[in-house]
Amino acid sequence: MHVGRGSTKSKTEAMFFPKPRTPYEDADTSSFFIDNDGGFVHFCTEFKYLGSIITPCLTSDADVDKRIKSASAAFGALRDCVFANRDLGLQVKGRVYVALVLTILLYNSEIWCLREDLLRRLKTFHHTCVRTMCRVTLAHTHRHRIRTTTLLDRVRIKPLTYYYRNRILRWAGHVARMPMTRIPRKFLTGWVANPRPLGRPYMTWGHTLKKALKAFDIPTDFEEWTALAKNRNEWKHRTRPQENDPHTT
Numbered sequence: 001m002h003v004g005r006g007s008t009k010s011k012t013e014a015m016f017f018p019k020p021r022t023p024y025e026d027a028d029t030s031s032f033f034i035d036n037d038g039g040f041v042h043f044c045t046e047f048k049y050l051g052s053i054i055t056p057c058l059t060s061d062a063d064v065d066k067r068i069k070s071a072s073a074a075f076g077a078l079r080d081c082v083f084a085n086r087d088l089g090l091q092v093k094g095r096v097y098v099a100l101v102l103t104i105l106l107y108n109s110e111i112w113c114l115r116e117d118l119l120r121r122l123k124t125f126h127h128t129c130v131r132t133m134c135r136v137t138l139a140h141t142h143r144h145r146i147r148t149t150t151l152l153d154r155v156r157i158k159p160l161t162y163y164y165r166n167r168i169l170r171w172a173g174h175v176a177r178m179p180m181t182r183i184p185r186k187f188l189t190g191w192v193a194n195p196r197p198l199g200r201p202y203m204t205w206g207h208t209l210k211k212a213l214k215a216f217d218i219p220t221d222f223e224e225w226t227a228l229a230k231n232r233n234e235w236k237h238r239t240r241p242q243e244n245d246p247h248t249t
Contacts, residue, residue: 014043051107061118063112067105084135110171126159168209172225173232
């Protein structure tokens with residue numbers, strides 16, 4: 001552990017996670033001393049670990065903000081030379097976008113617990129990039145009634161939900177094939193005995209996974225989908241449908 005001394009903060013940080021619907025400010029998050037020489041560790045409200053941002057509320061808001069900002073910077077850096085270049089074909093632009101920008105946007109999204117409002121923000125960014133590659137403004141889409149699916153077909157890419165849910169299912173398949181001695185596999189069927197608070201439960205990874213399973217027409221029963229996931233080839237086939245599959249939209 002690296003402790004702070006005097007006016008120097010500690011590199012080791014602590015984070016407090018309040019109970020559901022309990023104000024964070026009600027807790028004592030002042031720095032605490034760990035030795036007799038004045039060494040202390042301070043609390044933080046945001047911690048970055050392996051590219052993922054952890055906050056006391058345990059939501060994906062901060063991660064989504066960071067991913068959109070990073071993907072927007074990457075798209076802007078390539079805008080003039082690639083995405084707004086008249087000499088490049090739309091399919092080439094689409095491939096570059098999926099390989100670079102979309103990868104940055106959805107980095108670590110396998111563990112996100114996205115609410116609908118966060119998913120809409122990601123979709124908005126995705127659609128804005130597609131319109132830019134097609135050299136179509138938002139005013140053009142309203143005036144000429146251009147559908148988003150039409151623009152997606154031009155650049156030969158899929159809706160954002162396809163890429164997002166595909167990442168979730170690929171990760172779920174990896175976890176399902178792990179032995180029970182692995183911590184991720186234990187968490188998959190873990191349960192915390194705690195009274196349910198009032199109000200709608202927070203969005204969890206289990207809810208997100210269930211939506212992805214339904215979208216790809218995979219049984220949501222735990223025993224059924226985990227049995228299917230143990231067959232790697234079959235799982236890959238089910239989570240990556242063909243171009244004309246209605247579930248890709």
